[in-house]
Amino acid sequence: MPADLAAIIAxxxxxxxxxQLALVVGALVAIVTGTVGVFTVIRGQSFAGEALGDxxxxxxxxxxxxxxxxLWGFVGISVAAAAVMELIGIQRARGRDLATGIVLGAGFxxxxxxxxxxxxxSSTTGATVTILFGSxxxxxxxxxxxxxxxxxxxxxxxxxxxxxxLLVSVSxxxxxxRRLPVRLIGSLYLLAMALAVALSAVTIGxxxxxxxxVGPAATALQLTRRPGRxxxxxxxxxxxxxxxxxxxxxxxxxxPHHGWPVSFFVVTLVLIAYIASRVIPAPRKxxx
Amino acid sequence: xxSGFMVNAWIVATIVAVVGGAVGFFVVLRGxxxxxxxxxxxxxxxxxxxxxxxxNTLIGLGVFAFGSALGIGLLGRRGRHDVATALTLVFALGxxxxxxxxxxEYAPEIYSxxxxxxxxxxxxxxxxxxxxAAVCLxxxxxxxxxxLLSSTLxxxxxxxxxxxxxxxxAFLILVALATTMTVPVVGTALxxxxxxxxxxxxxxxxxxxxxxxxxxxxxxxAVAWAAIALSYQTNWPVGFYVGVISAAxxxxxxxxxxxxxxxxxxxxxATKNGGESPRFARPIRSSSTGSAGx
Numbered sequence: 333m334p335a336d337l338a339a340i341i342a343x344x345x346x347x348x349x350x351x352q353l354a355l356v357v358g359a360l361v362a363i364v365t366g367t368v369g370v371f372t373v374i375r376g377q378s379f380a381g382e383a384l385g386d387x388x389x390x391x392x393x394x395x396x397x398x399x400x401x402x403l404w405g406f407v408g409i410s411v412a413a414a415a416v417m418e419l420i421g422i423q424r425a426r427g428r429d430l431a432t433g434i435v436l437g438a439g440f441x442x443x444x445x446x447x448x449x450x451x452x453x454s455s456t457t458g459a460t461v462t463i464l465f466g467s468x469x470x471x472x473x474x475x476x477x478x479x480x481x482x483x484x485x486x487x488x489x490x491x492x493x494x495x496x497x498l499l500v501s502v503s504x505x506x507x508x509x510r511r512l513p514v515r516l517i518g519s520l521y522l523l524a525m526a527l528a529v530a531l532s533a534v535t536i537g538x539x540x541x542x543x544x545x546v547g548p549a550a551t552a553l554q555l556t557r558r559p560g561r562x563x564x565x566x567x568x569x570x571x572x573x574x575x576x577x578x579x580x581x582x583x584x585x586x587x588p589h590h591g592w593p594v595s596f597f598v599v600t601l602v603l604i605a606y607i608a609s610r611v612i613p614a615p616r617k618x619x620x
Numbered sequence: 621x622x623s624g625f626m627v628n629a630w631i632v633a634t635i636v637a638v639v640g641g642a643v644g645f646f647v648v649l650r651g652x653x654x655x656x657x658x659x660x661x662x663x664x665x666x667x668x669x670x671x672x673x674x675x676n677t678l679i680g681l682g683v684f685a686f687g688s689a690l691g692i693g694l695l696g697r698r699g700r701h702d703v704a705t706a707l708t709l710v711f712a713l714g715x716x717x718x719x720x721x722x723x724x725e726y727a728p729e730i731y732s733x734x735x736x737x738x739x740x741x742x743x744x745x746x747x748x749x750x751x752x753a754a755v756c757l758x759x760x761x762x763x764x765x766x767x768l769l770s771s772t773l774x775x776x777x778x779x780x781x782x783x784x785x786x787x788x789x790a791f792l793i794l795v796a797l798a799t800t801m802t803v804p805v806v807g808t809a810l811x812x813x814x815x816x817x818x819x820x821x822x823x824x825x826x827x828x829x830x831x832x833x834x835x836x837x838x839x840x841x842a843v844a845w846a847a848i849a850l851s852y853q854t855n856w857p858v859g860f861y862v863g864v865i866s867a868a869x870x871x872x873x874x875x876x877x878x879x880x881x882x883x884x885x886x887x888x889x890a891t892k893n894g895g896e897s898p899r900f901a902r903p904i905r906s907s908s909t910g911s912a913g914x
Contacts, residue, residue, distance in 0.1 A: 373700065376700065378654070378700075378702035378703055378706040379654040379705075381706070382657070382658075382706055429651045429652070429653045430816065432653060433653030433816040434816060434820065434866075435867075436653075437809075437813035437817055437866050438864055438867035440735075441813065441861070441862065441867075442860065444735035444809060444857045444860045444863065445860040447735070448735070448857045448860070464717075464734075465720070537717070540713055542706045542709070543706075543711075546703055546706045547707055550700065591721070592718055592721060593714075596715065596717050596718040596721075599710045599711055599714030602710070602711075610695075
């Protein structure tokens, strides 16, 4: 490896098995969250995504308590929270914010309880930080098939309802006029979002999971107006951000305070990408 | 339960509940639950930074709360408001994760920042909390009328010289102020619950703004007291009880609204001609409460 390349990519980057796993899982998750996220941004449901992630923290911590993989906890509690939000009327434009907030408040309360019980029941205190802020380098190889399957389910759901979902998201009135089941589509979408958020929570942590859901998608929607292109673009931005974040985190072992968290790099890169897309507008967008 | 260090807990929780309930009225009125979630959570990074470089937690919280408020205000000015809020929030939290990774012993500290340690409040935290609460309530009283007008009728407020953007920024700073004072004592999750549940419940019971503020404060104080008492008895975290009881108060409000609507509907069926028809009862009611149509 040439010297200047070695300065950018620290030696052993590609041969480390945990890095390889992180790169693969990160890319899978970025594809799913990018696809789902485009609709989150179009539908203005960032808060719901944020709430699902935060509530997922209670699932991750309860999974630690009973001793199963945190991903199961994330998925279980996110799907349950999505169902409750749907029940108390998150789909209506008015009051949607409030319904999300109420569920989030109660969910955060549960997270407080489970994390507290987790701290007093086990001697390790690392679980709290791992759940909240993630640690992609510590993933187990056995999570890879699970991530792939759950990601495929989320993508499959989006694919099946793609056209009606797009119409309903852009104009609910038009969708209702065409006799589309607006509420059912919304519920299915919320379910797909719960899965995407759970996957994101495993990689960059429960309370940061919104970054991957919203950031790349919002960036993509600044660059292009076409939903199909936006999805591809969001997935690419997501993968780029994820891989660059992993690379920087790997490099940071030689920096002061060895080993900066991957989540920090990912979140910062997401924000930079979004601001860049806002500051440098696509030339074609000028027309409107 | 009412002796020694617990006295501080009762006093601080009451102050926090009063401020949370009052500011929360505008949070619910403007439909800004996400902002009320994002600013306290974002300021968490400030507390982590303060403990890293060894300065007063309040300063770190204040800087990050106002930074988050300005970030949301600036990024959301032209563009999607919820995206701006989400990205500002996660960036602040990411910074918090970085600062935490620099410190050595962090798990209990991060936990108490997120979920509060109202039972462990020392006497020297009382002073700053009371001063900040007073400032917050005075600012709220000064902004009350323009903010109420701007939240309910943005166009009419604009015509009277209150631009929506200025009102939004003033509101964000108000939330930041409330956050700075409350986070070190009760944690980010708790203040968020107090800002959403009680005001939402209050709005179900009354349509008058001032009555709603008063009721919201009363419910918030009741929630905080119940949470402390239960937490003292069971040793479970305060944040858990505040979150759950706040949600329960909102559920009670929803049930009340539902029951009353059915009563009105039943009366409307009985009298057919007299009185207002139930169909119109809702819109009139909600417009006098003034739902912020975003």
